[in-house]
Amino acid sequence: MKLFVIGATGRTGEEIVQQALARGYHVTAFVRSPEAVTMRHERLGVLEGNVTDEEQLSGAMRNHDAVVSALGPRRVFKPSSLLHDSALATIRAMQRSGVRRLVVLSAAAHFPGIPNRIVSFILRNHMRDSLAMEKVVQDSGLDWTIARPPRLTQEQYATYRSREGAAPRRGFSISRKAVAAFMLDAIEQEKYFQKIAGIAK
Template identity: 40%
Template sequence: MRLALFGGTGRTGRLLVAQALDDGHQVAAFVRSPERLPITHPDLTKVPMGDPGPRALSAGMKGADAVVSVLNGSTRAGSPAATWTRAALSAMAECGVRRLVVTSAAPVPLRGGPAPLAYRLVGWVFRDAHRDLAAMEDIVRGSDVAWTIVRPPRLTNGPRTGRYRLETGGNVPRGLSLSRADLAGAVLHLIDDPAVAGRGVGIAY
């Protein structure tokens, strides 16, 4: 599978790139600073992220089977999650790519009801990032692609175990943490799962 990846220089993104390559996928990683992705591999292409416009992204996205975003959110930093997701969707339409998997965060309020109290407190502390992620979720939900929004809780630097729980349509009950390595592995798994297309998926231990 050929993946177009946004956020590959982040802590989760680097793990996702490494796992995808280990699993035999081809990866086109859209990055602002290629040196921040210290991975070299014949199946890895580093695509410079310049202008967030569809034409600027289309060349690196051609031939992709799916687009994945693990971008962090921040309204103070120009809302990268919402801005680049909107641009990616436009490029996907131009290139004929239909599958999109993005990561958000469990404390971002779910549609149809308030978040649990613990998540609301966390959401207030990280409200800048979560505003951007909430806007990104709205953009994704309003699109016509086969999207999946993955919503993890607090992320750790623990190992990849594969022993996580998934909750389609909501957050995992009493799920308080997840390793970035397991998040990366779950994202790769969910790309191939048609049952989660058009759904949000909670993930946690």
């Protein structure tokens, strides 16, 4: 498996890279600041680029089997179209370079329910971008999976519960390790192809 990772320098992204290497994958981390990647591994390649640039992405992702994005804005309260713009460029790049498998990180706050509506209101700029990202992914025609976790933690477990189209019951948080494990499992299994998955502890 040759995996292309966007957001590899983030807290979830680093887990994805580590676990993918542990599974024996070849990993390409596509990052804006290569110096931020401190990990060294013979199967890890680091490429510098702009995550919203279709041209750069398509050249870089040729010959990969799957793309995973754990991108997130560093300032969640500011208006941004980073997630949407990156997803659109990534999808077009995948279509050009013949890569079909895409797993992206979204948020459980998009599920119905009053607590989710409150979170969505507080984080409205980020949530608007994240929903726009989901829409372009769903319209892509690729073998996509959208992972919607609740609050992310730095706990050490890597197990999770998952549910198609809904949040697992009483799932209020999940570790970034477990999110990474789900996203890699989603690449390997066809269970969540073209599906939104709610995941939680």
